[in-house]
Amino acid sequence: RIDNRSSYAPFVTWSTASDWKSFSELVSSRFKEAAVISGALADTVSVITEFQPSEAAVAGAVIDFINRNTRGIHYHPGFWFPEPRSAERVWETAYGHSLDRAVLGAAMLREAGLGAELIFISKNTAASVSAPAQVSSFDRVLLRITAGGILGFYDPVSGEFIKGLSHLYGKAIWAPESARQPSIFQDPEGEQSRSAYRITLELTPSPSGPWEGTGYIDAGGIFSCYQEMSGPGGRASSFINRIISSLLPGAEGCQFNPELFTREQVSARFSFSISPEPEEKDGKVRIELGDKPAGGLLEKLPASLQLCHNARTSPVILPAEMIQVVRLRINTGDLEAGHLPRNREITNSAGAFILSAERGNGAVTIRRELRLKQTRVPAPEWPGLRELLLEESDISGRTVILE
Numbered sequence: 001r002i003d004n005r006s007s008y009a010p011f012v013t014w015s016t017a018s019d020w021k022s023f024s025e026l027v028s029s030r031f032k033e034a035a036v037i038s039g040a041l042a043d044t045v046s047v048i049t050e051f052q053p054s055e056a057a058v059a060g061a062v063i064d065f066i067n068r069n070t071r072g073i074h075y076h077p078g079f080w081f082p083e084p085r086s087a088e089r090v091w092e093t094a095y096g097h098s099l100d101r102a103v104l105g106a107a108m109l110r111e112a113g114l115g116a117e118l119i120f121i122s123k124n125t126a127a128s129v130s131a132p133a134q135v136s137s138f139d140r141v142l143l144r145i146t147a148g149g150i151l152g153f154y155d156p157v158s159g160e161f162i163k164g165l166s167h168l169y170g171k172a173i174w175a176p177e178s179a180r181q182p183s184i185f186q187d188p189e190g191e192q193s194r195s196a197y198r199i200t201l202e203l204t205p206s207p208s209g210p211w212e213g214t215g216y217i218d219a220g221g222i223f224s225c226y227q228e229m230s231g232p233g234g235r236a237s238s239f240i241n242r243i244i245s246s247l248l249p250g251a252e253g254c255q256f257n258p259e260l261f262t263r264e265q266v267s268a269r270f271s272f273s274i275s276p277e278p279e280e281k282d283g284k285v286r287i288e289l290g291d292k293p294a295g296g297l298l299e300k301l302p303a304s305l306q307l308c309h310n311a312r313t314s315p316v317i318l319p320a321e322m323i324q325v326v327r328l329r330i331n332t333g334d335l336e337a338g339h340l341p342r343n344r345e346i347t348n349s350a351g352a353f354i355l356s357a358e359r360g361n362g363a364v365t366i367r368r369e370l371r372l373k374q375t376r377v378p379a380p381e382w383p384g385l386r387e388l389l390l391e392e393s394d395i396s397g398r399t400v401i402l403e
Contacts, residue, residue, distance in 0.1 A: 227263075
């Protein structure tokens with residue numbers, strides 16, 4: 001069983017709206033009427049944003065104010081749809097469901113000079129091709145915040161200010177004010193998939209003390225870690241440390257240097273150190289790559305996917321075509337490679353897994369590539385996808401022993 005059975009099975013829906021255009025106009029007009037403030041609340045917006053240094057800081061200040069002063073409640077907004085409570089009323093009562101807080105957020109953000117557009121999101125891809133104009137298949141409400149370039153999104157349920165785009169991939173999106181028909185958020189057609197996660201690590205042993213390491217990450221599309229790294233409080237360093245420790249347990253990051261930092265793509269160089277412990281009996285050094293890189297492909301798989309199941313009766317629906325490449329180079333120095341993973345390559349209808357291990361020029365190099373070329377894997381093809389994922393997590397393909 002998967003979350004959205006209607007994304008692959010027949011379903012019934014109904015609507016009183018004649019078409020998406022008229023439905024969009026109705027929803028956007030009602031939302032616009034409700035998202036208006038004046039008087040004391042407008043003055044409050046002026047006070048909390050007056051000395052903010054940037055548009056992003058203005059948006060953050062407004063969102064923080066809403067989160068502090070209105071309590072989110074778990075109440076289905078459909079009972080008030082398409083005529084939400086006014087922003088003034090939401091403020092007076094100090095609580096609201098997702099649509100209520102979206103109305104208040106839009107009113108305050110617009111008062112602060114920012115754009116705020118209501119959007120509906122659904123994990124059910126069938127929502128993008130629904131002939132009846134309806135909102136029941138959409139399970140999330142967001143505000144898209146703009147000012148010149150797009151700044152980010154406000155999630156009125158969690159209260160989060162989302163600055164990246166990875167949460168949109170593979171979702172059906174409906175923006176009543178600007179788009180009269182839902183669509184799927186995905187990479188541009190005709191281009192090579194930008195949803196790629198590529199990371200390179202290089203280790204150099206030290207005769208005394210920790211081994212020194214350098215690395216490079218290039219993450220795009222659904223893997224872009226812009227959301228995880230942007231913001232104050234050392235978020236970028238913390239996430240780089242998380243990536244390193246997920247691949248080499250016990251490693252610690254020292255510094256990083258971003259080369260490209262956008263919502264669609266993040267590229268950065270970093271350095272780290274690690275102290276591999278020799279085996280007590282024979283003095284051999286074991287280097288074992290982690291099976292789940294932080295922010296990588298395995299973290300993007302649906303929760304319903306369980307590798308212990310050798311058969312399925314429902315398809316696997318992925319948010320995007322995905323590529324993950326992990327490359328580890330160890331400058332062996334005085335050490336010799338006692339064990340390397342065996343080379344292997346598997347190609348099937350779901351994608352490909354390629355593992356190569358080479359030694360020479362005083363180094364060993366391990367390269368692992370996992371490529372998923374479908375966003376919808378039918379149930380009969382699940383064994384092929386499972387085979388690729390099992391190879392990716394196999395410990396024998398992630399272990400190097402030096403002696």
